[in-house]
Amino acid sequence: MSLLSIQNMDVSIGQYSVLHGVTFDVPEGGVFVLLGRNGAGKTTTLRAIMGLWQPSPGSVSFRGEQIAGMHTSDIAKKGIAFVPENMGIFGGLTVAENMVLATANGKFDQTRLKRVYELFPALEQFWDKQAWSLSGGQKQMLAVARAIIEPRDLILIDEPTKGLAPSIIAAMGEAFREISAQTTILLVEQNFAFAKSLGRDMAVIDDGRVVHTGTMADFVADTELQNRLLSLSMEAG
Amino acid sequence: MGMLDRFGGVFWLPVILAIIAFVLIGAPSSWLTLTVAGLSMGLMIFLMASGLSLVFGLMDVLNFGHSAFVSFGAFVAASVLAYFGGWLGSDSILLNSLALVFAIAAAVVFGAALGWFFERVIVKPVYSDHLRQILITMGALIVAEQLILATWGGSPVNVPRPHFLEGAIIVGNSSLEVYRLFAFCLGALVYGGLFVLLNRTRMGLLIRAGVENREMVEALGFKIDRLFIGVFMLGSALAAMGGAMWAGYETIITPALGAEMMVIVFIVVIIGGLGSIQGTLLGAIVVALMQNYVGFLAPKLALASNMILMMVILLWRPYGLAPAVKIK
Numbered sequence: 001m002s003l004l005s006i007q008n009m010d011v012s013i014g015q016y017s018v019l020h021g022v023t024f025d026v027p028e029g030g031v032f033v034l035l036g037r038n039g040a041g042k043t044t045t046l047r048a049i050m051g052l053w054q055p056s057p058g059s060v061s062f063r064g065e066q067i068a069g070m071h072t073s074d075i076a077k078k079g080i081a082f083v084p085e086n087m088g089i090f091g092g093l094t095v096a097e098n099m100v101l102a103t104a105n106g107k108f109d110q111t112r113l114k115r116v117y118e119l120f121p122a123l124e125q126f127w128d129k130q131a132w133s134l135s136g137g138q139k140q141m142l143a144v145a146r147a148i149i150e151p152r153d154l155i156l157i158d159e160p161t162k163g164l165a166p167s168i169i170a171a172m173g174e175a176f177r178e179i180s181a182q183t184t185i186l187l188v189e190q191n192f193a194f195a196k197s198l199g200r201d202m203a204v205i206d207d208g209r210v211v212h213t214g215t216m217a218d219f220v221a222d223t224e225l226q227n228r229l230l231s232l233s234m235e236a237g
Numbered sequence: 238m239g240m241l242d243r244f245g246g247v248f249w250l251p252v253i254l255a256i257i258a259f260v261l262i263g264a265p266s267s268w269l270t271l272t273v274a275g276l277s278m279g280l281m282i283f284l285m286a287s288g289l290s291l292v293f294g295l296m297d298v299l300n301f302g303h304s305a306f307v308s309f310g311a312f313v314a315a316s317v318l319a320y321f322g323g324w325l326g327s328d329s330i331l332l333n334s335l336a337l338v339f340a341i342a343a344a345v346v347f348g349a350a351l352g353w354f355f356e357r358v359i360v361k362p363v364y365s366d367h368l369r370q371i372l373i374t375m376g377a378l379i380v381a382e383q384l385i386l387a388t389w390g391g392s393p394v395n396v397p398r399p400h401f402l403e404g405a406i407i408v409g410n411s412s413l414e415v416y417r418l419f420a421f422c423l424g425a426l427v428y429g430g431l432f433v434l435l436n437r438t439r440m441g442l443l444i445r446a447g448v449e450n451r452e453m454v455e456a457l458g459f460k461i462d463r464l465f466i467g468v469f470m471l472g473s474a475l476a477a478m479g480g481a482m483w484a485g486y487e488t489i490i491t492p493a494l495g496a497e498m499m500v501i502v503f504i505v506v507i508i509g510g511l512g513s514i515q516g517t518l519l520g521a522i523v524v525a526l527m528q529n530y531v532g533f534l535a536p537k538l539a540l541a542s543n544m545i546l547m548m549v550i551l552l553w554r555p556y557g558l559a560p561a562v563k564i565k
Contacts, residue, residue: 050456076458088453090446092561101446102457106439146457 001064003028003184004049004154009059009068011041011048017208018044018053024203024213026154031176031185033199033216035192035230041208042188043085046156049186050082051075062154081147085158089139091132095123098131102146109150116145119175137168144175154184161191173197192230196220204229247558248515251522258530266410271529277417279525280424281486283518284479285498286505287431288352288472294448294512294561296465298360299367302374303476304502305381308495309351310344310477311484312389315396317343318485325399333399341481348477352470360469378495385492393491396484420482427475431514444468448512448561504543508550510560519558 002025011019019041026032036042048055051072060068067075076082081102090098099116100106117124120141126134131142140160147155157176161169169191176185176198189195195202199216212219212229219225255272262268289303318325321336359377363369402419405412435441447454447461454461483498484490501524509520524543531542550558 052452052456071460072452072455073458073460076456082453082456084453084456088450088456090449090453092449093442093446097442097446100439101442101454101459104458 005061007059010056011053019208022210024210026186030200031180031187031198033195033202034188036205040205046158079153081152081155083143083147083157087139087143089131094128096127102149104150137164156186158188161194254526269411273413275526275529277421279522280421281479281482283521285476286502287517288475290506290517291468292472299370300374302377304495304499305378306348306473306476307480307498310348310480311490313347314340314344314481315394315484318397325397330401333401337399344477344481345474349470349474352473356466356469382492393489396488398485504547510557512561513559516559
């Protein structure tokens with residue numbers, strides 16, 4: 001059984017219909033990549049899974065349980081973490097306070113905290129600094145660290161490499177690889193080089209519909225398919 | 238900006254204002270009286286405004302009916318004080334204080350209960366729709382005013398003060414009203430309490446985070462609606478407390494009190510920066526000092542002074558002096 005199953009998910013925002021019958025399954029373990037052009041509906045898909053947009057009834061199940069229609073906070077409590085495109089950092093709070101909010105009861109599990117420090121040493125260094133003063137890369141690290149400070153089954157990450165320096169992107173890739181050994185990651189990404197280095201399974205969304213699903217290895221081997229589905233975004237990016 | 242912020246930044250504004258006023262006024266005794274009056278007025282306005290600022294910051298709700306809590310606080314306190322009239326006139330500080338505590342407590346409890354009702358019945362159906370919020374909360378303010386008119390009548394109501402808060406302390410040549418000093422201390426105490434609540438507790442952490450980015454707080458697994466009712470009730474209770482204190486300060490109140498205070502409360506919240514309690518305190522003190530100084534130096538300008546102040550500050554800092562950090 002897949003960890004997360006999206007079946008025929010429609011999403012409308014205001015009077016606009018954005019997603020039309022989106023269907024894909026995220027198996028347990030590893031990184032599942034959602035690719036697509038700008039405005040194809042990738043971010044909307046993640047937000048709908050998280051309950052931040054309303055997906056059509058009965059379209060999202062997590063470990064076999066329907067979560068479409070649930071309150072965002074209840075979805076989070078099922079074990080799904082969300083790292084939004086804008087990172088969702090609380091700038092007026094310190095790094096420590098940002099992290100405390102992500103814990104279940106306000107207390108850190110020391111083993112997990114140690115692991116966070118190992119993955120992202122900068123966070124330990126700036127622990128008591130206000131989060132707005134961090135660099136873009138450090139903010140992204142904080143956003144990811146918040147998602148892994150408690151044990152979760154699934155982490156939704158939206159375009160984590162956007163606007164980051166290549167060296168930081170490489171470090172982020174390392175971290176994701178390590179995290180995905182224990183936690184499934186559903187990654188939305190425009191950076192195809194980054195995506196293919198991490199992904200095991202993948203789907204492509206275009207114009208609010210899933211136009212391709214399969215393994216990353218097959219997709220990487222089929223350049224004709226890549227060109228057809230991603231050419232526009234490659235040119236733009 | 239970095240340099241300015243390192244040394245306390247905009248929080249020096251009241252001090253700078255006081256120094257300028259000192260030079261212009263010339264007479265130290267008048268200056269001291271005006272400054273104390275300004276500070277005590279500032280803290281009473283802070284009580285009234287803090288809830289509005291937090292509610293806007295946390296839930297993006299524009300509550301034009303906020304001053305109804307101020308009015309009800311004032312009238313409830315006035316009624317309780319009148320009921321305990323005998324105790325107020327007595328020489329016993331205990332009886333005096335008891336009557337005062339009962340009056341303020343009644344205003345606070347009434348404010349909290351009214352806040353609960355207001356949030357559930359009036360504000361909740363219009364979340365995320367500013368135009369409807371403005372219309373319905375303004376309508377609620379009119380209804381509240383009429384209810385006050387029906388309950389307490391249209392003629393001005395006298396507010397008796399406890400005996401021990403009457404009179405003044407003479408310092409040098411200045412006379413400092415005891416009631417003002419008391420209002421200042423009570424306001425400062427409440428500010429201290431709010432500061433601890435917001436900065437030292439988990440609930441405060443959630444409120445501060447919610448003001449910045451509500452969605453993310455929910456994505457971390459918290460239900461912000463429940464928090465919001467709590468903050469709304471706290472804000473309306475504080476507004477009622479401010480109204481109660483204001484009633485004693487003015488000694489005569491009319492049903493128009495709420496609408497009069499609304500203008501000043503909005504100026505304070507806009508100047509201070511929405512969503513931050515420090516900003517609201519700063520805005521309240523700056524506005525109250527300005528009003529007192531200008532009222533003395535150029536009485537005709539008193540009304541306009543705060544509008545001008547607001548324009549100047551917004552030209553300098555469009556988001557107010559010390560707004561909560563907001564990343565959207």
